Amino acid sequence: MKSKQSFILTILLVGLIISCILAIMIGPVFIHPAVVVKIWLHKLLGGLIQPDWTAIQETIVVDIRTPRVILSMLVGMGLAISGTAMQGLFRNPMAEPYVLGMSAGAACGASLAIVLGIGKIFGVFSIPAMAFIGATITIFVVYNIAKTDGKVPTETLLLSGIAVGFFLYAVVSFLKLIAPDAVLRNVVLWLMGSFAMAGWTDVKLVILPILCGIVIIYFLCRELNILQFGEETALHLGIEVETVKRILLVFSALITAVCVSVSGIIGFVGLVIPHIIRFIIGPGHHILLPASALAGGIFLILCDILAKTVSQPVELPIGIITAGIGAPYFVYLLRRRKKAISWW
Amino acid sequence: MLQTKNISASYRETVVLEEVSFQVEEGEFLGIIGPNGAGKTTLLKIMTGVKSPLTGEVMLDGKDMRSLSRKQIAQIMAVVPQSSFIPPLFTVEDVVMMGRYPHQRSRFTITKEDNEVVKDVIQKIGITLFGSRFINELSGGERQEVIIARALAQKPKVLMLDEPTASLDIKHQMKILGLVKMLVKEDGITAIMVIHDLNLAARFCQRLILLHNCKIHSHGKPEDVLTSQNLKEVYEVDAEVNYNTSIDSLQIVVKE
Ligand SMILES: Nc1ncnc2c1ncn2[C@@H]1O[C@H](COP(=O)(O)OP(=O)(O)O)[C@@H](O)[C@H]1O
Numbered sequence: 001m002k003s004k005q006s007f008i009l010t011i012l013l014v015g016l017i018i019s020c021i022l023a024i025m026i027g028p029v030f031i032h033p034a035v036v037v038k039i040w041l042h043k044l045l046g047g048l049i050q051p052d053w054t055a056i057q058e059t060i061v062v063d064i065r066t067p068r069v070i071l072s073m074l075v076g077m078g079l080a081i082s083g084t085a086m087q088g089l090f091r092n093p094m095a096e097p098y099v100l101g102m103s104a105g106a107a108c109g110a111s112l113a114i115v116l117g118i119g120k121i122f123g124v125f126s127i128p129a130m131a132f133i134g135a136t137i138t139i140f141v142v143y144n145i146a147k148t149d150g151k152v153p154t155e156t157l158l159l160s161g162i163a164v165g166f167f168l169y170a171v172v173s174f175l176k177l178i179a180p181d182a183v184l185r186n187v188v189l190w191l192m193g194s195f196a197m198a199g200w201t202d203v204k205l206v207i208l209p210i211l212c213g214i215v216i217i218y219f220l221c222r223e224l225n226i227l228q229f230g231e232e233t234a235l236h237l238g239i240e241v242e243t244v245k246r247i248l249l250v251f252s253a254l255i256t257a258v259c260v261s262v263s264g265i266i267g268f269v270g271l272v273i274p275h276i277i278r279f280i281i282g283p284g285h286h287i288l289l290p291a292s293a294l295a296g297g298i299f300l301i302l303c304d305i306l307a308k309t310v311s312q313p314v315e316l317p318i319g320i321i322t323a324g325i326g327a328p329y330f331v332y333l334l335r336r337r338k339k340a341i342s343w344w
Numbered sequence: 345m346l347q348t349k350n351i352s353a354s355y356r357e358t359v360v361l362e363e364v365s366f367q368v369e370e371g372e373f374l375g376i377i378g379p380n381g382a383g384k385t386t387l388l389k390i391m392t393g394v395k396s397p398l399t400g401e402v403m404l405d406g407k408d409m410r411s412l413s414r415k416q417i418a419q420i421m422a423v424v425p426q427s428s429f430i431p432p433l434f435t436v437e438d439v440v441m442m443g444r445y446p447h448q449r450s451r452f453t454i455t456k457e458d459n460e461v462v463k464d465v466i467q468k469i470g471i472t473l474f475g476s477r478f479i480n481e482l483s484g485g486e487r488q489e490v491i492i493a494r495a496l497a498q499k500p501k502v503l504m505l506d507e508p509t510a511s512l513d514i515k516h517q518m519k520i521l522g523l524v525k526m527l528v529k530e531d532g533i534t535a536i537m538v539i540h541d542l543n544l545a546a547r548f549c550q551r552l553i554l555l556h557n558c559k560i561h562s563h564g565k566p567e568d569v570l571t572s573q574n575l576k577e578v579y580e581v582d583a584e585v586n587y588n589t590s591i592d593s594l595q596i597v598v599k600e
């Protein structure tokens with residue numbers, strides 16, 4: 001059992017590295033993998049390797065494709081791990097941060113920024129900043145609606161997330177309605193998610209919150225395992241359930257808000273990846289969390305490669321790719337392996 | 345070991361317990377009986393700190409329950425709930441190891457002591473054979489044994505059980521209750537158990553509390569609590585209470 005788990009983790013790690021290299025090779029200009037690796041080593045080790053590549057190749061690898069790959073990897077990891085944490089916490093296969101209304105909140109914040117120009121004080125960051133604020137306020141509101149007598153019952157939380165989400169999407173629809181045509185296109189594109197504009201600034205912006213969030217969630221893996229037996233059992237075994245719930249919620253929300261704010265709404269990663277990994281590896285969060293993170297990173301990098309290449313020279317929004325792959329796969333799981341869905 | 349003082353409890357407007365006070369000594373096996381809806385589960389929830397009482401207090405090992413953290417409570421008290429949800433694909437050993445949670449300081453490592461306790465407990469309960477099997481693939485009786493093993497892995501001073509034999513066949517009923525009795529006798533554990541079957545209650549518990557109409561109706565040795573008159577008052581049945589020498593215990597036979 002133990003060796004099978006480390007085997008799977010190793011495979012995923014190797015897969016992640018290979019997808020990174022693939023993503024940098026592929027694009028309008030093809031770059032040989034050996035060149036990619038050499039440029040990386042050159043940059044990392046500070047010029048130990050004699051350059052035998054062109055300046056243009058270096059610019060494409062270092063300034064354009066590497067930040068894009070890192071960003072899609074981080075977002076994929078973040079969405080997958082917060083999905084795993086939410087599903088584990090709520091013992092509900094439908095739970096993911098998006099279901100708690102966060103994507104709607106982010107969409108609403110971003111639409112306000114794009115259509116009405118709210119949030120100008122954030123300058124070039126006005127859209128991600130407003131998306132982040134929207135997502136954060138939403139989870140806070142949803143949480144407080146669901147709170148009764150100092151507790152947050154799971155069912156109420158999910159329902160209030162759905163209700164608030166519907167309301168916010170109504171606001172987004174209204175904003176789309178009043179937006180001029182040129183602006184409308186921007187809203188629609190943002191809502192579908194994309195890494196096309198990714199640069200090192202974005203990476204610097206998100207890397208710390210996402211990695212911190214992932215580490216903190218991982219610290220609670222033992223609690224997540226015990227919570228699978230229900231909240232009352234967890235109390236009896238000595239877990240401060242409400243505190244753990246709050247920490248998991250806050251950090252999943254943080255991760256998701258940060259992800260959404262730089263990449264737009266990318267659905268299905270947080271839902272499908274944890275499912276598949278749980279199905280392969282089993283319910284132990286010690287392995288489930290890191291494996292989901294790795295798989296989420298791989299999945300989003302590969303989806304981004306498709307987004308770049310499928311309809312060249314135009315890029316597809318990555319949200320279309322993830323939904324296009326994720327939704328049918330989810331249905332397949334539902335039909336073929338009912339066990340995976342009726343997990344709890 | 346555990347004492348309740350003037351406990352009252354309600355769900356919204358409905359009062360379900362009124363002024364319930366009693367005390368359980370160390371190494372005692374107490375049974376709580378009473379008709380459906382008498383408030384047994386509620387009383388157990390209050391004694392385990394899952395529900396807070398309207399008035400009154402619970403003292404655990406000499407300390408006010410409210411002043412203890414969940415972890416501190418779990419180091420003293422383990423609970424076998426009435427029905428517990430069993431998620432799939434956890435092995436029996438995984439589940440029993442979870443009982444070590446209140447004693448674990450490190451978030452990731454498992455100490456030698458943890459491993460030893462788990463091994464001992466599994467052996468004691470007699471579930472060594474299915475240690476590496478998935479708990480969701482076991483029968484009801486076997487699952488209950490695993491849950492009890494998890495409780496024992498907490499090394500508790502007090503063991504609370506809510507109808508632990510409700511869905512078990514007679515063989516497993518005898519086995520589980522015999523086990524609890526042995527733990528009380530050999531390890532000095534204090535056990536408090538809610539149970540419906542009066543014959544089993546009489547046979548295994550040293551002392552009984554009969555709950556009725558939100559209050560303690562009677563309280564004492566089985567032969568003092570399980571009288572025809574009490575059973576008539578509380579359960580509204582005509583019952584004959586005999587002493588059966590072959591099992592050395594009371595035997596209750598309900599007539600019409
Ligand atoms: N969550 C609840 N909300 C409202 N009433 C409850 C709840 N749980 C139990 N009750 C009521 O409290 C009374 C005592 O219930 P309980 O303690 O479960 O009884 P017992 O375990 O003795 O059968 C019953 O009348 C029951 O209807």
Ligand SMILES: [Mg+2]
Pocket residue numbers: 384385386426
């Ligand atoms: Mg009950």
